[in-house]
Amino acid sequence: MIRLEKRPQPSQLWTYLTPVLAVLLTMLVGGVLFAFLGANPVEAIRTIFWDPLFNAQFAGFTRPQLLVKAGPLILIAIGLSIGFRAGIWNIGAEGQYIMGAICGAAAGLAFYPSESFLIFPIMIVAGALGGWAWAMIPAILKTKFGTNEILVSLMLVYVAETILGSVSTGLLRNPEGRGFPGSRNFKQWDAAHNSDLIANTGMHWGVVFAFIAVIGAYVLLTRHMLGFNIRLTGEAPRAARFSGVNPARIILICLGLSGALAGMAGLFEVTGPAGQVSIDFGSGYGFTAIIVAFLGRLNPIGILLAGLLMALTYIGGELAQLMLGLPGASIQLFQGMLLFFLLAMDVFTNFRLRIGKREVA
Amino acid sequence: MADTLLSLQGLTKIYPGVIANDDVTFDIGRGEIHALLGENGAGKSTLVKMIYGLNAPDKGQMLLDGAPYKPSKPSEARQAGIAMVFQHFSLFDALDVAENVALGMETPPPMSDLARQIREVSETYGLPLDPTRTVGTLSAGERQRVEIIRCLLQNPRLLIMDEPTSVLTPQEVEILFETLRKLKAEGTSILYISHKLEEIRALCDTATILRLGKKVATCTPAETSARQLAEMMVGASFATPEAKGGKTGEVLLAVNELSLPAPGAFGTPLREVSFEVRAGEVLGIGGVAGNGQDELLAALSGERMAPAGSIILEGKDISRAGPVARRDLGVLSGPEERLGHAAAPDMSLVENGVLTAARREGMLKNGFISWGKARQFAEEVIGHFDVRTPGPGTAARALSGGNLQKFVVGREILQGPRVLVLNQPTWGVDAAAAAFIRQSILDLAAKGGAVVVISQDLDELMEVSDRFGALNEGRLSPTRPVASLDIEQIGLMMGGAHDMEVAHVDE
Numbered sequence: 087m088i089r090l091e092k093r094p095q096p097s098q099l100w101t102y103l104t105p106v107l108a109v110l111l112t113m114l115v116g117g118v119l120f121a122f123l124g125a126n127p128v129e130a131i132r133t134i135f136w137d138p139l140f141n142a143q144f145a146g147f148t149r150p151q152l153l154v155k156a157g158p159l160i161l162i163a164i165g166l167s168i169g170f171r172a173g174i175w176n177i178g179a180e181g182q183y184i185m186g187a188i189c190g191a192a193a194g195l196a197f198y199p200s201e202s203f204l205i206f207p208i209m210i211v212a213g214a215l216g217g218w219a220w221a222m223i224p225a226i227l228k229t230k231f232g233t234n235e236i237l238v239s240l241m242l243v244y245v246a247e248t249i250l251g252s253v254s255t256g257l258l259r260n261p262e263g264r265g266f267p268g269s270r271n272f273k274q275w276d277a278a279h280n281s282d283l284i285a286n287t288g289m290h291w292g293v294v295f296a297f298i299a300v301i302g303a304y305v306l307l308t309r310h311m312l313g314f315n316i317r318l319t320g321e322a323p324r325a326a327r328f329s330g331v332n333p334a335r336i337i338l339i340c341l342g343l344s345g346a347l348a349g350m351a352g353l354f355e356v357t358g359p360a361g362q363v364s365i366d367f368g369s370g371y372g373f374t375a376i377i378v379a380f381l382g383r384l385n386p387i388g389i390l391l392a393g394l395l396m397a398l399t400y401i402g403g404e405l406a407q408l409m410l411g412l413p414g415a416s417i418q419l420f421q422g423m424l425l426f427f428l429l430a431m432d433v434f435t436n437f438r439l440r441i442g443k444r445e446v447a
Numbered sequence: 448m449a450d451t452l453l454s455l456q457g458l459t460k461i462y463p464g465v466i467a468n469d470d471v472t473f474d475i476g477r478g479e480i481h482a483l484l485g486e487n488g489a490g491k492s493t494l495v496k497m498i499y500g501l502n503a504p505d506k507g508q509m510l511l512d513g514a515p516y517k518p519s520k521p522s523e524a525r526q527a528g529i530a531m532v533f534q535h536f537s538l539f540d541a542l543d544v545a546e547n548v549a550l551g552m553e554t555p556p557p558m559s560d561l562a563r564q565i566r567e568v569s570e571t572y573g574l575p576l577d578p579t580r581t582v583g584t585l586s587a588g589e590r591q592r593v594e595i596i597r598c599l600l601q602n603p604r605l606l607i608m609d610e611p612t613s614v615l616t617p618q619e620v621e622i623l624f625e626t627l628r629k630l631k632a633e634g635t636s637i638l639y640i641s642h643k644l645e646e647i648r649a650l651c652d653t654a655t656i657l658r659l660g661k662k663v664a665t666c667t668p669a670e671t672s673a674r675q676l677a678e679m680m681v682g683a684s685f686a687t688p689e690a691k692g693g694k695t696g697e698v699l700l701a702v703n704e705l706s707l708p709a710p711g712a713f714g715t716p717l718r719e720v721s722f723e724v725r726a727g728e729v730l731g732i733g734g735v736a737g738n739g740q741d742e743l744l745a746a747l748s749g750e751r752m753a754p755a756g757s758i759i760l761e762g763k764d765i766s767r768a769g770p771v772a773r774r775d776l777g778v779l780s781g782p783e784e785r786l787g788h789a790a791a792p793d794m795s796l797v798e799n800g801v802l803t804a805a806r807r808e809g810m811l812k813n814g815f816i817s818w819g820k821a822r823q824f825a826e827e828v829i830g831h832f833d834v835r836t837p838g839p840g841t842a843a844r845a846l847s848g849g850n851l852q853k854f855v856v857g858r859e860i861l862q863g864p865r866v867l868v869l870n871q872p873t874w875g876v877d878a879a880a881a882a883f884i885r886q887s888i889l890d891l892a893a894k895g896g897a898v899v900v901i902s903q904d905l906d907e908l909m910e911v912s913d914r915f916g917a918l919n920e921g922r923l924s925p926t927r928p929v930a931s932l933d934i935e936q937i938g939l940m941m942g943g944a945h946d947m948e949v950a951h952v953d954e
Contacts, residue, residue, distance in 0.1 A: 094842075094844070094845040096793065096842070309815050309816055309818075310814055310815055310816065311805060311811055311814050311815070311816055312814065314798070314801060314805075314816060317794075318791055318794070318798075318802065321791045321792070321793050321794060322787050322788075322790075322791035322792060322793075322794075324784070324787055324788045325787060325788055325789065325790060325791045325802060326791075327750050327770075328748065328750055328770065328780075328782060328788055328789065328802075328803075329770065329771075329802045329803060330749070330769050330770035330771035330772075330774070332769070
């Protein structure tokens with residue numbers, strides 16, 4: 087008989103081991119999946135994990151993409167993880183990301199064609215405020231009326247997408263764009279362009295802010311009383327109340343913070359890699375960041391690594407579609423597997439496996 | 448040996464790193480009330496779990512009626528005629544008594560039959576209980592009756608009771624003892640687990656004492672003094688709290704007609720609770736569980752705001768202040784529920800120290816936590832209060848109940864409170880640790896602190912308190928000096944308002 091026995095305290099070893107094992111298992115099962123699809127599994131895995139970084143032929147193009155993709159994932163995931171630590175489930179980062187991009191872009195476009203150096207900072211602040219305001223809706227509904235933030239934040243994603251469609255064909259449409267949907271292209275407006283800080287590295291301001299967020303979150307959670315209270319709220323809500331933590335305050339802070347970071351990520355994306363507000367701007371970063379947050383064990387450093395890994399599977403996945411003709415759905419399945427195995431392996435952090443005769447009913 | 452029902456022979460159970468039971472051998476006779484005594488962590492629970500089929504022994508065997516008995520799950524134990532009433536009830540508040548009983552049975556009879564059976568059993572054994580009442584409305588004593596009746600319906604040959612009197616009033620204890628004696632007269636054996644030595648001396652025929660997993664002795668409690676029993680349990684003589692009678696100073700905490708609505712469907716509203724505690728004084732608040740104890744603690748700790756003017760600290764209205772502000776003023780508290788309320792289970796002891804002591808112990812600088820100071824504080828608590836743990840980095844849930852309780856109480860006392868409010872400070876704690884905690888409470892009062900102890904253990908309240916009041920349905924009786932009370936009067940105070948009149952007449 088195989089059975090699970092609860093550990094007296096969570097295993098430190100397994101906390102770090104599970105993400106590694108989850109990646110290995112994903113490779114293994116993913117390889118089997120790809121084999122069934124007619125591809126050489128070893129080649130497929132190599133295309134996803136190795137080629138984007140080291141292939142002599144095209145790593146030069148794909149390597150900068152790593153930071154471009156990882157930047158927003160990490161920035162959003164850091165914000166989400168702080169809320170998740172407190173047991174506040176913001177599932178609507180995608181909506182906050184979109185609203186941040188719209189608000190930031192709108193704030194900038196209001197000054198077009200000024201070349202003032204203040205334009206970009208103003209846009210960052212506006213982007214953060216846009217995401218923050220969008221996240222405040224579930225936050226206030228939860229604190230005032232006890233609504234479920236999961237549902238409200240998720241549904242607001244679809245509202246945000248509708249607004250995105252509306253402004254790209256209306257309010258923010260490029261007046262010189264011959265009637266095509268989409269705003270002015272920020273890449274052609276130096277004051278508002280979020281360009282590579284070092285050419286051909288993918289290192290733009292969003293990546294810098296992502297790194298700052300990682301450090302900030304780390305300090306907040308390990309050193310600051312607010313971070314302690316956030317963790318306490320998540321681990322033992324009653325103990326938090328006893329300690330004097332105001333739950334409503336934690337909800338407002340956590341949702342506000344994750345919204346603001348998602349909004350900033352949206353702004354950096356719209357002024358950089360995306361270039362303009364357009365109907366198809368929402369690319370799913372807000373949802374993928376949820377996987378990144380969990381894959382990184384809700385730990386800032388872990389999220390940094392998980393964001394890079396997730397970005398790698400994105401780029402590698404595209405490469406695999408291109409080179410091996412694997413269907414896009416199989417790549418999504420592959421990424422989903424990563425979260426699945428992580429959560430499954432997680433059991434071993436709190437339980438140990440016993441193989442032997444049955445003792446406990 | 449003919450009258451032996453269950454014989455335990457050399458039972459040994461080893462957990463990683465600890466020998467929970469080491470070669471335990473004793474017999475439980477037919478129709479015998481057999482006490483199992485021991486400190487927390489002495490291995491009582493492990494032993495009982497083996498008898499009830501929740502655990503298998505690593506070594507040794509059990510003989511039931513002389514035949515080998517090896518239950519692999521509780522249902523096998525029940526089929527063999529062994530039933531158990533747990534310390535923590537497993538009842539559903541929203542269901543009625545009969546439904547709860549049916550849930551615990553393998554093949555429940557139709558509801559109407561079951562209700563009749565429940566009435567029969569409850570009459571036969573003097574356990575008044577209405578099968579149609581919703582469990583959420585029952586007192587702790589009544590809930591226990593549900594559990595006992597659930598067991599009795601299976602006609603057990605051996606009934607295991609884990610700390611049954613910890614939640615009962617003296618009157619309810621008497622009713623329970625009558626029931627147990629009746630069962631004994633019918634030939635049912637009872638294995639009775641308790642810390643309360645006087646109780647064991649009054650009720651039990653034989654007592655087996657465990658210490659650190661080993662059997663220390665089997666004796667006849669009626670012929671052994673409570674002190675001897677306790678010393679066998681602890682392995683050394685332990686200090687009984689010193690006599691009270693210190694000088695009391697001015698009023699530190701005054702509660703004036705504090706009323707609060709019930710927090711939830713099964714909570715209790717507070718109704719015009721009024722009392723005063725002076726410097727150097729311990730106020731004991733008794734009452735059966737569920738009569739507003741948790742609600743009173745929440746109102747005093749600041750977890751729930753009280754109406755303005757209802758809670759006054761040294762002339763200052765603190766009713767609308769939250770827990771942090773109250774701690775800054777010196778009002779500290781310790782809730783009953785250790786894990787999840789007083790402490791965060793998965794957090795380390797260091798972090799659990801920060802939980803209430805961050806500001807008072809100067810661990811914060813511009814909102815940043817000094818983990819060095821936090822660790823130092825946790826180590827101080829561990830050292831002063833003899834908390835047995837591998838170190839301050841251990842998670843709270845890894846500590847035994849008694850050790851965690853010492854930590855939680857010690858954490859508050861070491862902060863030198865002006866007013867300390869404790870709910871059930873020694874609940875489920877072994878005799879030595881309980882004596883230690885009580886002594887700490889008395890020491891705090893001797894230093895001029897005011898202490899409110901809410902407890903269901905009357906012996907404890909008599910031991911530590913200067914004055915005593917009882918909660919009943921959210922009302923607090925007038926508080927009276929302990930010296931003027933006997934156990935009978937206290938029982939009546941706990942019984943409710945109309946009974947109070949009787950108590951007054953007696954005076």
